[in-house]
Amino acid sequence: MNQSSPLARREFLKRMAALSTLGSAAPLALNLAGIGAASAQVANDYRAIVCLFMFGGNDHFNMLMPYDLAAHTDYAAARGGLQSAGGLAYTRDALTATRFSPLTAQANGSEFAFCPSMAALHGLYQDKHLAVLGNIGPLVTPTNRDQYRAASVPLPPKLFSHNDQQSVWQAYASEGVKQGWGGRMGDLLASQNSSSVFTAISAAGNAVFLTGNSIRQYQISTRGATKVSALGTRPFGIPSSAGPAAIDALQQIITDSGNTSTSLLELDHADVVKRSIGAAEIVTTALDGVPTTSAGIALPAEIAGSGLAQQLQVVARLIAARGSTGTRRQVFFVSIGGFDTHDNQITTLQDDASAGRIGLHGTVARAIDYFYKATASLGVQNNVTLFTASDFGRTLTSNGDGSDHGWGAHHVVVGGAVKGGDIYGTMPLTRLHTTTAANPQDSGSGRLIPTTPIDQLAATLGAWFGVSAGDYPLIAPNLGNFSPSLGFMG
Incomplete structure (x- = not known):
């Protein structure tokens, strides 16, 4: 029987309360990244x-x-x-x-x-x-x-x-x-x-x-994987032969504006794009x-x-x-x-x-x-x-x-x-x-x-x-x- 962890549960409730006080101002990135303490369960199998x-x-x-x-x-x-x-x-x-x-x-x-x-x-x-x-x-x-x-x-x-x-x-x-x-x-x-x-x-x-x-x-x-671009078989049309360095470079170019921005919306958009690129590459490699x-x-x-x-x-x-x-x-x-x-x-x-x-x-x-x-x-x-x-x-x-x-x-x-x-x-x-x-x-x-x-x-x-x-x-x-x-x- 999987059991709840009281510490994890308290952390989850604390973070939910903190987010609720921010209302619509809470950065989208917080939601996308997830709250690690949200899971209060223990599981060892699939x-x-x-x-x-x-x-x-x-x-x-x-x-x-x-x-x-x-x-x-x-x-x-x-x-x-x-x-x-x-x-x-x-x-x-x-x-x-x-x-x-x-x-x-x-x-x-x-x-x-x-x-x-x-x-x-x-x-x-x-x-x-x-x-x-x-x-x-x-x-x-x-x-x-x-x-x-x-x-x-x-x-x-x-x-x-x-x-x-x-x-x-x-x-x-x-x-x-x-x-x-x-x-x-x-x-x-x-x-x-x-x-x-x-x-x-x-x-x-x-x-x-x-x-x-x-x-x-x-x-x-x-x-x-759903691609950000349909120019090829890899994310953004980058061939597998280009390797992860090319993907990292393109990711940096696309999200660079968000790195120095003071806009919450731009920062959140940059986080979404980063996650999309990274996730697509992981899924594509896994399914290969x-x-x-x-x-x-x-x-x-x-x-x-x-x-x-x-x-x-x-x-x-x-x-x-x-x-x-x-x-x-x-x-x-x-x-x-x-x-x-x-x-x-x-x-x-x-x-x-x-x-x-x-x-x-x-x-x-x-x-x-x-x-x-x-x-x-x-x-x-x-x-x-x-x-x-x-x-x-x-x-x-x-x-x-x-x-x-x-x-x-x-x-x-x-x-x-x-x-x-x-x-x-x-x-x-x-x-x-x-x-x-x-x-x-x-x-x-x-x-x-x-x-x-x-x-x-x-x-x-x-x-x-x-x-x-x-x-x-x-x-x-x-x-x-x-x-x-x-x-x-x-």
Whole structure:
């Protein structure tokens, strides 16, 4: 169990108090450099968390479905019928190959199935490398249909809004919030790394999930370091043959004006440029040692053109190069878009073998399967945990050719340390609420109210990552209203 250091904690609080008195005058360089005492944890091994975000709102009802006859009948009716009849529902026959019974017996002995396009996830589940999180989403306190409709309990802000719910999933607040729970974990563990720069890394552009109090995310492309200039393969177009002296000289020229300036803005800009050049060189050199053609790292031909798979590949390469970057704790962010399926949902999500098309669900499943196998080939599968997230789930009801914005959704957690082959949280009824057949989690139109909060996911991952129990409120602010762990990590 990782323990907090009282001395480090006092130093962290002292420095935070000092910065707060400066307000907007606090130099940006202080934030970029980070606060060394921010981490009050002790860690001797390597661990990484990867957030895979599906932008648009993934339709989890066509990702993971009930298989037992009674529940499947309710599911098909709510989804407007079977696909062959113009509805959204899969037939039971189509789900037979990907059916499963959780290790923990469900109510009425319920069985479930992944959609056929996600057969790769079914394989990981059967091998106990993947766990399902049932009906998870933003919650302030346990909530049911009656409480929601009466507004008798506090609710997450701006439900059903894309931008806001993307932010709530990543940071517990609507769009405009500055810090995410991945970045806050980075704050707490950054001192375990030789440089805080590589603690939080996004391969998918800016993500509030990765921004902490002192930690600032480092953004990379699928090809590696983001260059300050695109004139060549090295930072500023300097060839590798030029050596570090050329880079140092150019860095001095570019930042020289800041060395003698009395302007805080110029000094901070100079610090940013220095860090960008230095970080890019470190990352480029590190990734040169792990080529994309490396055994276990090379992408299978089927997904070689997938942007998501390419993002996960560069993450795997950075993990392999952790010795070169001096990191023991890292949080990563990757993403894929296109999940706002108000129409054309079946074509968008599902594979079509006859047309040689891989849908979004197939793309996600194959990329996750590749990434787990890549970590296994590196011997770090027990040190890396990936989880999926999305704006929200979608409605159980069909709008004719798709589904609309929902709330709770099913997600997965993958890794060697995951207690796989099971479902964590409470699986909901897959039927619409009626006066004769109540569904206490149906807020209307099959928008399921979550039964598992994001806070429990964050705290469970945080404990594995090395966050001390006393610091849970920093990464899971609503945890006091729920049990502290979902129990899916070994």
